[in-house]
Amino acid sequence: xxxxxTWLLQAFILILVATPSLAFKIEEVTSxxxxxxxxxxxxxxxxxxxxxxxxxxxxxxxxxxxxVTNFLTGMMDExxxxxxxxxxxxxxxxxxxxxxxxxxxxxxxxxxxxxxxNRDASFDLLRKVLMQPRxxxxxxxxxxxxxxxxxxxxxxxxxxxxxSAWMAMALPGDPYxxxxxxxxxSIGSTxxxxxxxxxxxxxxxxxxxxxxxxxxxxxNLGLLLDKVFGGxxxxxxxxxxxxxxxxxxxSLKIIPRDxxxxxxxxxxxxxxxNDPEFIPAYIMSEILGGGGFGTRLTQxxxxxxxxxxxxxxxxxPLERTGLFIGSLGTRNETAGEALTLVxxxxxxxxxxxxxxxxLADAKTYLTGSYALRFDGNATTAAQLLGxxxxxxxxxxxxxxxxxxxxxxxxxxxxxxxRLLHGDKLIVAVVGRPEGLTN
Numbered sequence: 001x002x003x004x005x006t007w008l009l010q011a012f013i014l015i016l017v018a019t020p021s022l023a024f025k026i027e028e029v030t031s032x033x034x035x036x037x038x039x040x041x042x043x044x045x046x047x048x049x050x051x052x053x054x055x056x057x058x059x060x061x062x063x064x065x066x067x068v069t070n071f072l073t074g075m076m077d078e079x080x081x082x083x084x085x086x087x088x089x090x091x092x093x094x095x096x097x098x099x100x101x102x103x104x105x106x107x108x109x110x111x112x113x114x115x116x117x118n119r120d121a122s123f124d125l126l127r128k129v130l131m132q133p134r135x136x137x138x139x140x141x142x143x144x145x146x147x148x149x150x151x152x153x154x155x156x157x158x159x160x161x162x163x164s165a166w167m168a169m170a171l172p173g174d175p176y177x178x179x180x181x182x183x184x185x186s187i188g189s190t191x192x193x194x195x196x197x198x199x200x201x202x203x204x205x206x207x208x209x210x211x212x213x214x215x216x217x218x219x220n221l222g223l224l225l226d227k228v229f230g231g232x233x234x235x236x237x238x239x240x241x242x243x244x245x246x247x248x249x250x251s252l253k254i255i256p257r258d259x260x261x262x263x264x265x266x267x268x269x270x271x272x273x274n275d276p277e278f279i280p281a282y283i284m285s286e287i288l289g290g291g292g293f294g295t296r297l298t299q300x301x302x303x304x305x306x307x308x309x310x311x312x313x314x315x316x317p318l319e320r321t322g323l324f325i326g327s328l329g330t331r332n333e334t335a336g337e338a339l340t341l342v343x344x345x346x347x348x349x350x351x352x353x354x355x356x357x358x359l360a361d362a363k364t365y366l367t368g369s370y371a372l373r374f375d376g377n378a379t380t381a382a383q384l385l386g387x388x389x390x391x392x393x394x395x396x397x398x399x400x401x402x403x404x405x406x407x408x409x410x411x412x413x414x415x416x417x418r419l420l421h422g423d424k425l426i427v428a429v430v431g432r433p434e435g436l437t438n
Contacts, residue, residue: 024374026384026394029218031225037210038384038394039221042377046116048214049377051385052229053109055207056238058180060198064189067147067182068198069108071190073101074143076110079134080125088125097122099129105176106319107389108202113378116215119224127228130203135192147187154181158263158430159327165253165428166265166325174244176318204235211384213377244321249424254431254438262335262431263327266342268421270315270322273390279403280411281419282315287354287362287412288345288420289313289326294361296345301328307338317390324419336435339427346422353413367401 027039058069077092077099079085092099097114110130114122154160164179171177182190208229212221246269271281289297289312297311313326330338354362374380374397387396429436 024380026397027218028394029212029221029225031222031230033226033230035205035208035210035225035229037212037221037225038388039211039216039218040213040380040384041215041217042213043215045377046215047377048114048116048119048212048216049381050112050210050212051109051378051381052112052208052210053107053385053389054202054204054209055107056202057104057107058178059105059175059241060201060238061175061178061182064186065182065194066178066186067151067180068186068190068194069103069202070181071143071147071187072108072195072198072202073103074147075135075140075195076101076129076133078139078143079136080128081132081134083125083128084134084136085139091125095122095125097125099126103180105180109385111378111382119216123224123228127231130228131231133195133199135195137192140192140195144187144190147182148184151179151181151184151187154179155184158257158259158261159329161255161257162263162265162327162428162430165255165430166267166426169251169253169428170246170267170269170323170426171244171321172247175241176244176321201238203232205229205232206235206237208232209385209388211381211388213381213384241320244318246321247426249421249426252427252429252436252438254429254433254436256432257430259431260332261329262332262429262433263329264335264339264342264427264429264433265325265327266339266425266427267313267323267325268424268426270324271317271415271419272319272322273317273392275322277411277415277418278315278317280407281415283359283362283366283404283407284349284354284412284416284419285313285315285324286366287358288349288416296349297326297328297342300345301330301338301341305337305341307331307334307341311338311342313342332432333434335429335431335433339436343422343425346420346425349416350420350422351417353409353416356409359407359409359412363404363407366404370401 024040029037029039061068077089079088095118097118099112102109112126167177210225249268271278287295289295297313301307301311308328308330311328313324316323316325328338373383
């Protein structure tokens with residue numbers, strides 16, 4: 001297997017020879033009205049991509065109105081200002097711009113792309129959406145039915161059931177543990193006024209962050225920022241929530257379902273992105289269970305024993321806490337064995353850490369694959385926005401690979417010992433697992 005991993009790494013390096021360079025210039029632009037954005041000017045393609053976000057995602061949903069922020073994402077292209085839904089969507093199609101919104105736990109994000117020749121007209125429609133979304137009865141009911149269908153599907157999806165149960169076990173009573181998509185009751189009772197309140201809470205200049213990539217210079221972007229966002233209220237920081245607290249494991253919850261496989265979600269507390277040792281911890285988690293064929297969990301559970309088609313575990317940093325969470329699917333009769341192996345590998349990594357060869361391979365992969373995150377205007381804008389949200393600094397792209405290369409084996413071993421607790425796992429299982437009991 002070592003030879004196979006070496007061959008895969010060599011093939012991967014050859015592919016990366018053709019990937020784009022990361023030697024692009026990031027400029028911080030401040031509009032005449034004081035709105036800031038990061039810009040990568042690129043005139044190679046007549047296209048402009050923008051990503052933006054506001055602080056306050058699904059954690060801001062009021063009690064009993066879970067999913068209202070997510071509901072808002074579905075209403076943002078259903079008419080704005082003087083344009084009803086049909087008229088707005090006709091103009092969108094004529095101008096060929098793309099627009100979508102997403103409600104994360106900590107942020108409400110928007111993505112926008114337009115052809116350069118349609119820049120002014122397209123961004124004018126975006127301005128109307130941000131300032132004056134319409135929540136007309138007919139499209140509201142149509143979107144409601146779509147979200148209700150999504151909730152019903154989620155309630156029958158074993159992976160989603162297991163993930164939701166795990167969050168409720170790990171963070172009981174915390175807004176992070178609530179259903180970001182809402183419930184049948186909360187979506188069914190959401191009103192236009194609820195959506196207006198959510199919009200007023202989220203959309204403001206104080207928490208706005210913007211990244212733009214494409215065919216536009218700094219001077220024109222400054223004017224565009226004021227045109228699109230200048231009418232937003234100054235706003236205020238969302239109410240501070242207390243630090244999220246994890247339950248102490250070990251704990252196990254089995255949710256019986258008559259399905260041939262058991263879906264297992266496991267994990268415990270992790271690490272936040274602003275922790276000074278995040279990069280060594282991230283490398284450790286990649287070696288353990290980052291999803292590749294060479295990770296320890298994949299080797300032990302899939303390759304050596306054939307107990308699963310896929311197993312992975314990663315750090316998942318949030319604003320108020322960090323998670324270490326993994327999952328796998330296995331036959332009901334091998335559920336106990338698979339979970340035992342997970343615990344075994346976490347203990348082994350905590351006690352011994354990775355080998356020098358594993359660390360070298362991980363560095364090669366992580367530094368080489370980084371360029372693939374910047375394969376277009378939209379993906380580059382998304383990366384820039386994520387760096388802003390995590391407050392990593394405008395020079396992060398230029399220094400990131402050097403930071404990875406500088407990590408020592410001792411640092412990774414220290415984070416494995418610090419973060420991994422195979423004997424304290426919180427586990428949620430959906431299925432009819434054998435070898436496990438509540």
